[in-house]
Amino acid sequence: MTEHRGEPLGLRARKKIAAMERIQDAALDLFEARGFDAVTIEAVAEAAEVSPRTVYRYFGTKEMLVIWDEFDEVELSPLVDAFASSDPIDGLRQGLHLGFVNLEGEQLRRSKRRLRLVYGVPAVEATLALHAAAFSRRIAAHVAPVHGELRSHVLVHALVAGILGAMRHWTLNDFKESPIDLLDQALDVLQHGTGTPPDESERHE
Amino acid sequence: MTEHRGEPLGLRARKKIAAMERIQDAALDLFEARGFDAVTIEAVAEAAEVSPRTVYRYFGTKEMLVIWDEFDEVELSPLVDAFASSDPIDGLRQGLHLGFVNLEGEQLRRSKRRLRLVYGVPAVEATLALHAAAFSRRIAAHVAPVHGELRSHVLVHALVAGILGAMRHWTLNDFKESPIDLLDQALDVLQHGTGTPPDESERHE
DNA sequence: CTGCCATTTGTCAGTGACTGCCTATATGCT
DNA sequence: AGCATATAGGCAGTCACTGACAAATGGCAG
Structure with a gap:
């Protein structure tokens, strides 16, 4: 889709970013619909069809589901x-x-x-x-x-x-x-x- | 002890502040000794001889045990x-x-x-x-x-x-x-x- | 194509912060 | 002293987050 920066991104890295974007989208949907506090990580995981553990592995904290940005590594x-x-x-x-x-x-x-x-x-x-x-x-x-x-x-x-x-x-x-x-x-x-x-x-x- | 500001403080309020200071002191002691993360609220409560529930009622969160200041109500x-x-x-x-x-x-x-x-x-x-x-x-x-x-x-x-x-x-x-x-x-x-x-x-x- | 290895994902059990609810107790006031 | 009210404690439950281990997935050599 977007061509992040033309940088040499490994295939694996791309898949990971895609997965993170899918999870983040699911999370944003739920947060907007029910409010941040009323959404559990488990619900996010279910909506994104991954295990809760994976959400934690990728994002670390619930807040990071909102904060994270694929450009986080700022020059x-x-x-x-x-x-x-x-x-x-x-x-x-x-x-x-x-x-x-x-x-x-x-x-x-x-x-x-x-x-x-x-x-x-x-x-x-x-x-x-x-x-x-x-x-x-x-x-x-x-x-x-x-x-x-x-x-x-x-x-x-x-x-x-x-x-x-x-x-x-x-x-x-x-x-x-x-x-x-x-x-x-x-x-x-x-x-x-x-x-x-x-x-x-x-x-x- | 300290005469906070000569303000009309009820007796109740004074006792509460004294208790909070006692709890905070206990917490600071433990945090310095073992590190913030390694200290549970339960340990703080025990050291201050109150129930964990009371610590939460007074301070709300663990972080507030550090942040709180008896002058918090700034003019x-x-x-x-x-x-x-x-x-x-x-x-x-x-x-x-x-x-x-x-x-x-x-x-x-x-x-x-x-x-x-x-x-x-x-x-x-x-x-x-x-x-x-x-x-x-x-x-x-x-x-x-x-x-x-x-x-x-x-x-x-x-x-x-x-x-x-x-x-x-x-x-x-x-x-x-x-x-x-x-x-x-x-x-x-x-x-x-x-x-x-x-x-x-x-x-x- | 198939078995091998590494990386990734899921499962499980556990910890601890924090909350709501109810009971017991203490405190200020008449 | 006696009553009303505020405050402390006990209890049970939720949920974010973690470590350890097992399962699966995917690239790669033979």
Whole structure:
């Protein structure tokens, strides 16, 4: 179907991803129909025609059934480069724009279903936050030599928080606004610092 | 012992807080001795001489045994005021400084124990992140009329991320640096925006 | 085509967090 | 003291998650 990245994926790996997508679809269906908490792993397994043990082997936790994304293995290097420059945001903007224009059709619909569940189920949002934090830490560690340790961590975490904030806003407003615009706005806030009001009408200093 | 805030606390409330502190102490002891995962709620209950059911009633979840803090009911209004001003950070700085100078002696030691566990156990950190996010959202909702919805959320979440980042850094470096300095530095990063390098020696623009 | 090996999937039994329900007990108030 | 109410404990059950072992599947050499 989608040609993930032209990368040399083994036959086995493809089958596994296909199975995971089938299981995730079944899970999303059930979660949307009955609510996350009211669905047991056993029910998901049954719907996807695998054993519960297999679901656990693939996804590890129930929350991961929502979070998982076949692109989970993000290329780290471009992001690290973006952050390492003296102003990280513009590079980041580029990367995110690219990520979003590549998202379309079935992919996009799937992402929206997942986002609705992420921001509708606290436990899932917490898991996502945890993963985002781990990811941020990896990046911050790479960037630390350039910006300093504390600054790097604060910067990276703030930016990730901004990105997730934009996603959250996008999701909870029914995806009406352009995600790229929202991302841009969020990054603007962080780029210009907190001292600048949104427009000229509120200046005090 | 500590005179929480001179507030009109009922006798009942005091006893409950005392009991919770006793249970939390027992839990922290066990978590430090054997590791968070290796301690069952039953063991905590036994050590604190209450029933497991009572531990659940008081704390709800195992993670909360670490997270809980007798000041959890934070006064919202001063923070809201801080955020609502055109530059939220300076007000925030004041509030945090006050919070930290009030932290001393037994209080401080307890906080450090808790922080070590928070940042040493992913599950606990995730729970804290969840609570911080919920808290951020409440503040952002209050602030939205002033700064706009998206901007408010991004701002508040970034600031909270910055504060937690400073705490994390403080904790994982064995509390050697001054927490107030770290907080100041973290807030500086966010206040000035991401375009400014830490010092003059790295300018690329 | 067939038997062999490795990888994958399923089965089973167990642990422990967490909840609802009901009973017992303790506490504040008159 | 005596009553009403809030609070602690006991009990049974659900479900996420794990480790160990058995079954099956699929690629591959002979």
